[in-house]
Amino acid sequence: MEEKSIHIEEINEEKSGWKKILPFLGPAFIASVAYIDPGNFATNITAGSKYGYMLLWVILLSNLMALLIQSMSAKLGIATGKNLPEVAREHFPKPVNYFLWIQGEIVIIATDLAEFIGAALGLNLIFGIPLFWAAMITAVVSFGILELQRRGFRWLEIVIASLVSLVVLAFAVQIFFTQPDPNQVVKGLLMPRFDGVDSILLAAGIIGATVMPHAIFLHSSLTQSRIVGDTQKELKQIFKFEFIDILIAMLIAGVINMCMLVVAAALFHSKGLHVDDLQAAYHQFGKLIGPYSAIFFGGGLLIAGCPVLQ
Numbered sequence: 001m002e003e004k005s006i007h008i009e010e011i012n013e014e015k016s017g018w019k020k021i022l023p024f025l026g027p028a029f030i031a032s033v034a035y036i037d038p039g040n041f042a043t044n045i046t047a048g049s050k051y052g053y054m055l056l057w058v059i060l061l062s063n064l065m066a067l068l069i070q071s072m073s074a075k076l077g078i079a080t081g082k083n084l085p086e087v088a089r090e091h092f093p094k095p096v097n098y099f100l101w102i103q104g105e106i107v108i109i110a111t112d113l114a115e116f117i118g119a120a121l122g123l124n125l126i127f128g129i130p131l132f133w134a135a136m137i138t139a140v141v142s143f144g145i146l147e148l149q150r151r152g153f154r155w156l157e158i159v160i161a162s163l164v165s166l167v168v169l170a171f172a173v174q175i176f177f178t179q180p181d182p183n184q185v186v187k188g189l190l191m192p193r194f195d196g197v198d199s200i201l202l203a204a205g206i207i208g209a210t211v212m213p214h215a216i217f218l219h220s221s222l223t224q225s226r227i228v229g230d231t232q233k234e235l236k237q238i239f240k241f242e243f244i245d246i247l248i249a250m251l252i253a254g255v256i257n258m259c260m261l262v263v264a265a266a267l268f269h270s271k272g273l274h275v276d277d278l279q280a281a282y283h284q285f286g287k288l289i290g291p292y293s294a295i296f297f298g299g300g301l302l303i304a305g306c307p308v309l310q
Contacts, residue, residue, distance in 0.1 A: 008229040008238055024241040026157035027222035028249035031070055031215045033160060035063075035253040036167060037111070038118025038305045039209035042278060044257055047202045048264025049275040051195060053181075053188030056261055058203045060189055062210040063254035067246060073216045074242050077223035078235055084220040108214045115305045118278075122302025125282045126295060138305075163303045168252060170300035171259035177289045180266035188265075189258075210257065 011023055047055045077083055082090075085104075089097050116138060123134035148155040194200050223242055229235045267288055268275045275281045278301060286294030 005225045006227045008227055008234045011227070021241055021244055023227060024238070025245045025248070026154070026161070027074065027219060027226065027242070028070060028246040029161045029164060030157060030222060031073075031219045032249035032253040033164060033304070034111075034212035034215040034218075035066060035210050035250075036164070036256050036304045037115050037209070037212075038121070038278065038301060039111075039114055040206075040257055041118070041260060041281075041301055041304065042276075043202060043205040043209045044260035045264045045268075045278070045281050046274075046276040047199075047206060048261035048266075049268035049273055049281075051199055051202070052265040052269040053184045053262065054193060054195060055199065055203055055206065056185065056188030056258060057190065057192045058206045059210070059254065059257045059261060062207045063250055063257070065207075066211055066253070067250045069211060069216055070219050070250065071243055071246050073219035074223045074246060075239055077220035078239050078242065081224050081228070082220075083224050084217050087220075104214065104217060111212060111214060118305025119302055120305075121278060122298050122305055125279065126298040126302065164252065167256055167300045167303050170296040170303075171256055171263065173296050174263045174285075174293060175259055177293050178263050178266040180262045184265070185262060206257075 006023060011020055044059070047058075073084060076087065080087060085101070088100055092100070116135065119138040120131050120134035123129045123137060124131050127134075129137070145156070145159060148159055194203065227238050229238050264275065264281070268281075268284065271288070273284065275284055282294050282298055282301075285297045
C-alpha cells in the first residue's frame, strides 16, 4: 500500500500550530540513523578513552556539516521533484553516471556490511548467540522492518524513530552512570585542538563515520514527492518545515555521538584505559559499572547496527 503525496494546500487548510509541522517529520530521522552506526560507536569510544573530551568539537563540527549536506539534499528533492541520482543522470554523461552508480553501490555495500556485523555483535554480546546465527537473525529482522514500507512510509518512520529513541535512552542511562565533568565537556566542545598525529587520524575517522554518502542520496528521494507544491512560495514553505525535521534529527544524532565520547572519556580515560574495541568496551562497562550498563551499551549497538536503518 503506497501512500499518496500530500499537497501543501491540504496541510495549510486542515492543520494549524504545531500540527502543521507533523506531516513533515520523518525523512530526516530515517537519514539520521546513518550517523549513529557502529562505526560511530568505534571511533567515538576510541577517541573518548584515549583523549578524553578533547575531540568533542570534531563531533560538533561534523554534525553541523551533516546538517548542511542533508538540508541541501532535501532541498534538491523538494525543488526538482527528483532524487539526486535522477538529477545526476540528466546532467552528466553516461560514463560519469556509471562511475557514480558503481561508486554508490560499493559505498552502500561496504557501509551496510559494517552495520550488519555491528548488529550481529550486539546480539552476540547480550545473548551469547554465535555470530553466524546472530547475522541470520539480523537479516530476518531487517527484512521484517523493510516490509513495513508496504503499509506506507509513516509506519517505517515511526518504527525507526522509536528505535532511535531507544539509543538515546541507552546513552542517557550511561551518562547517569558515569557522571561526566560538565566543565570538561564545555571545554572539549569550544576549544578545538589536537594532540599528535593519532588524534588527527581519529578526528578524520569521526568525520568519516558521520557523513555518509548514501544518506545524501536517500534524503532527496524521501522528500521528492512526499509533500508537493506548485509555486515557488509553496516549495519554500515545504523546505522551511522540512528543515525543522532535519534540525531535530541531526541534533539528536549529534547528541548521541557526543554522549558516546563523553561516556568513554568519563569512564575509561579517567582510569587510564585505552579502549579501541567494541567487545572490550562492552566488557569494561560490565566490569566498571555493572551488567545493566553493559546491556544498555550492547542494546544501543544492536539497534544502531540494524542494516535497514542504514
